[in-house]
Amino acid sequence: MTPSDDLAYLPLIELAERIRARALSPVEAAEAMLARIAALDSGLHAYATVTAERARIRAREAEAEIAAGRYRGPLHGVPIAVKDLCFTRGVATAAGMAIHKDFVPPLDATVVTRLELAGAVLLGKLQMTEGAFSEHHPSITPPVNPWHPDYWTGVSSSGSGVATAAGLCYGSLGSDTGGSIRFPSTSCGITGLKPTWGRVSRHSVFPLADSLDHVGPMARSAADCAAILGVIAGADPHDPTALIDPVPDYVGGLGGGVRGLRIGLDRALLESVVEPEVSSVLLRALDVLAAAGAQIVDIRLPDLAGMAAMWTRACAAETAMAHKSTYPARAAEYGPALKALIDLGRGLSAPDYAEIQSERDRFKGRLRQVFAGVDVVALPALPTAPMTIERRAELRRDPATASTVLLFTAPFDFSGSPTITLPGGFAASGLPVGFQLIGRHLDEATLLRAGHVFQQATDWHRRRPPI
Numbered sequence: 001m002t003p004s005d006d007l008a009y010l011p012l013i014e015l016a017e018r019i020r021a022r023a024l025s026p027v028e029a030a031e032a033m034l035a036r037i038a039a040l041d042s043g044l045h046a047y048a049t050v051t052a053e054r055a056r057i058r059a060r061e062a063e064a065e066i067a068a069g070r071y072r073g074p075l076h077g078v079p080i081a082v083k084d085l086c087f088t089r090g091v092a093t094a095a096g097m098a099i100h101k102d103f104v105p106p107l108d109a110t111v112v113t114r115l116e117l118a119g120a121v122l123l124g125k126l127q128m129t130e131g132a133f134s135e136h137h138p139s140i141t142p143p144v145n146p147w148h149p150d151y152w153t154g155v156s157s158s159g160s161g162v163a164t165a166a167g168l169c170y171g172s173l174g175s176d177t178g179g180s181i182r183f184p185s186t187s188c189g190i191t192g193l194k195p196t197w198g199r200v201s202r203h204s205v206f207p208l209a210d211s212l213d214h215v216g217p218m219a220r221s222a223a224d225c226a227a228i229l230g231v232i233a234g235a236d237p238h239d240p241t242a243l244i245d246p247v248p249d250y251v252g253g254l255g256g257g258v259r260g261l262r263i264g265l266d267r268a269l270l271e272s273v274v275e276p277e278v279s280s281v282l283l284r285a286l287d288v289l290a291a292a293g294a295q296i297v298d299i300r301l302p303d304l305a306g307m308a309a310m311w312t313r314a315c316a317a318e319t320a321m322a323h324k325s326t327y328p329a330r331a332a333e334y335g336p337a338l339k340a341l342i343d344l345g346r347g348l349s350a351p352d353y354a355e356i357q358s359e360r361d362r363f364k365g366r367l368r369q370v371f372a373g374v375d376v377v378a379l380p381a382l383p384t385a386p387m388t389i390e391r392r393a394e395l396r397r398d399p400a401t402a403s404t405v406l407l408f409t410a411p412f413d414f415s416g417s418p419t420i421t422l423p424g425g426f427a428a429s430g431l432p433v434g435f436q437l438i439g440r441h442l443d444e445a446t447l448l449r450a451g452h453v454f455q456q457a458t459d460w461h462r463r464r465p466p467i
Contacts, residue, residue, distance in 0.1 A: 016076070019077040026078075030121050044467075045159075046159040046168055052124075079170055082172065083174050084126055091105075097131055128157060135336070152389055157184045186421055189423045203238040245442055266379075278382065311410035313356060316348065379408045418443060
């Protein structure tokens with residue numbers, strides 16, 4: 001253990017209360033976190049850029065404001081970090097891409113602006129896969145899973161998952177297009193909230209696929225995610241796709257309990273495609289929620305496998321659009337995975353894309369019918385037990401299994417549904433296993449409340465990796 005372990009693993013909400021009460025200063029918190037990053041990140045590679053001086057300036061400002069009685073809320077003085085596709089004025093934003101390694105934006109993404117207006121202390125930019133797709137650029141050293149270096153960290157918010165799990169920030173921002181908040185959350189043993197599409201602005205966030213991209217919080221508990229989401233959610237005049245619906249008090253609603261909550265479970269799906277170590281975690285989690293008053297309801301979900309198989313083509317078409325200014329003009333500078341995706345997208349016809357959108361609309365309609373009878377749906381985050389990096393590579397090489405990883409994630413990016421991923425146990429390998437709850441559009445509050453109930457009754461989210 002490093003000397004700063006106990007401070008580093010404080011829940012964000014508890015750290016915020018200590019800062020508010022002036023039992024701990026933002027400067028002390030920031031310096032402790034910067035020292036921990038300096039000590040550990042050379043082996044974990046979670047950060048693309050550490051903004052130490054910016055963090056120190058913001059921490060001193062927060063300390064002075066709080067001392068003067070100008071407390072801004074639960075992120076005031078709290079050290080956080082953001083995925084390196086969020087624009088940061090004056091700080092390089094590479095989006096995991098070699099061609100953008102020297103790009104310094106002239107403005108902040110809306111989510112960064114909102115974090116700093118809330119008084120958060122930005123520690124830096126977190127490493128990610130190239131362009132937020134499936135693999136890191138060959139020039140980048142991928143982040144290392146703090147539970148075991150041979151195991152997959154999840155993509156593409158790999159740095160966010162590693163930094164949050166390793167106590168190198170108190171919370172982070174990730175993005176999810178096919179599973180990239182949920183994969184690192186389950187792989188690294190943290191909590192991740194993928195909001196409803198449009199709940200959080202994507203202004204000045206580098207896109208992978210516009211109609212599939214979601215930006216959301218990754219932290220060590222549902223309560224901590226609630227605090228972050230409450231700051232970054234809401235309408236944005238710079239992003240016409242951002243929803244205008246009012247933002248609830250997510251933290252204030254955590255204590256509502258789950259009595260009477262209807263949780264849908266597709267048992268046939270669970271038994272047919274999910275590995276036993278994973279299904280047992282989900283079933284034990286549902287036992288916990290049932291003991292707290294939730295009702296488990298048998299359901300049949302629409303065709304997830306068909307949607308997961310279709311996702312790559314849909315993503316490819318939109319990724320080709322996002323990269324049209326640099327591809328194919330600079331194709332030689334792209335890594336093989338992102339290059340292949342864009343080539344696929346450029347080869348799709350208009351009828352191909354129209355067919356995908358028609359199937360997507362049908363899936364969304366069938367999912368709405370499911371939610372007429374339940375409040376949330378429970379699923380694994382991944383159908384497989386924690387994967388070594390080698391096994392993950394094998395799955396990618398086999399067309400018959402390539403979409404297996406996306407089975408429980410990509411369909412809910414197609415639908416734009418909110419999801420929360422929670423740590424629920426460990427596999428025989430010693431690696432964490434998570435599960436997810438999926439909600440109705442704009443019902444993040446229910447997901448956070450259910451997650452909080454589960455985490456009040458269990459301690460999986462408090463387990464620390466052996467670093």
